[in-house]
Amino acid sequence: MYFKRLLIANRGEIARRIIRTARELGIETVAISSDVDAGLPFTSEADAHFVIGAAPPSESYLHQEKILDVARRTGADAIHPGYGFLAENATFARRVAEAGLTFIGPKAEAIGRVGGKLDARCLAVEAGVPVVPGTTALTDFGVAEREAERLGYPVLVKAAAGGGGIGMAVAADAKALERGVAEAKKRGATFFGSDVIYLEKLIDAPAHVEVQIVADHYGHVMALGERDCTIQRRHQKVVEETPSPRLQPSTRRAMMAAAVRLMQRAEYTNAGTVEMIYAGGGDARGAFYFLEVNSRIQVEHPVTEMVTGRDIVALQLGIAAGERLSDLIDVQRINGCAIEARICAENPERKFFPSPGVLSRVVFPDSTSDLRIDTGIVSQSLVPPHYDSLLAKVVAWGPTRDEAIERLKRALAETVIEGVKTNLSIFQPVLDHPVFRRGDHDTRFLKTHLGYEY
């Protein structure tokens, strides 16, 4: 392999996931961590490990200088950012390149082109991809009010720089709009350093369907199928599956083609995801609208790997090393169905509030070719309050959707996590629900069908 030593600028399950592929490719790995994470499995599984700072991300996983310093000192020739933290940070991607290393992801310019939700919407329009009816950047409340009237309530106020479900507010009338604008501006400024907002029409009872893209440096852009991530709480995914149970073949093809067009227009390279919102309604064909691009590997990538047999991290490394997609992928086949449950340290009875602490007992079923457990924790691990609450992804494959679901149910029933509150209890009722089994669920399912508050 082109790379000899890979620094992983991330933690937990995704750091372990990247280490696995690197090892298979004969690449040495360097882990960095905060001090509270020093005992997690990813730190001992890497060939080398450096504690670079305290728990707050600004002192460790987001500290660009410290990370680059470890990369230089260890002679790493590439940095994989995983997801979250610095993964979609164009400045970091540029600095990695300027230090003479390879950033495993798109070029800084491409991250810049798709990173802002408003810029990405413009690209989508240019590429002939439908976008949710909405506005450009809004600064004046009077204009926002007029625009909301034009779009028709309810509308969604969005922070242009937002992500992870943060910086969005639903407004059903002018009064709520005022509150929503203030909230989205504040959250945008606090979490993402920008108070730019815009409005989108709130699509009624939608589904979330996204397209996995891989693109090389020679103009080949390829869709590796879609993922349906409609089971959500607080606009964040909880269950993901592929293929989507709701798409007609013609709609699926149209979505793939739209995602490819958009990424070609962005001159995008490496792995990325084009997220769409799908308004099925009673219409057999259904309409889809572009939402945003995630310019990194996604949490839910394993379902795609299970049905395509492709290792997306290996594709990322191969593409970054200058290989051609036609050499990396010969024919693309989708085989069977895969479904993932995200187990998080959070309390479903208290609006899914995070529940950090020490894990007194952790038991997972054995992984098989049809069952994959991606996790960063073991018994006695500390779940710090500073990071995402994801503990594990349990991913099941089956020749049919029903078989994949039944396998996932069995695996979840064999899973034990004690010491913190988890959302483990929510999956069985979802997976058994007739609406979910028919593939008729929408993004509010946990609230409307199971009565969860969030």
Ligand code: ADP
């Ligand atoms: P983030 O970047 O914070 O993840 P997204 O724009 O990707 O935000 O949206 C996250 C989720 O919010 C979607 O999966 C969907 O459930 C919901 N959502 C976003 N935009 C709309 C919309 N216009 N109408 C209805 N739901 C939406």
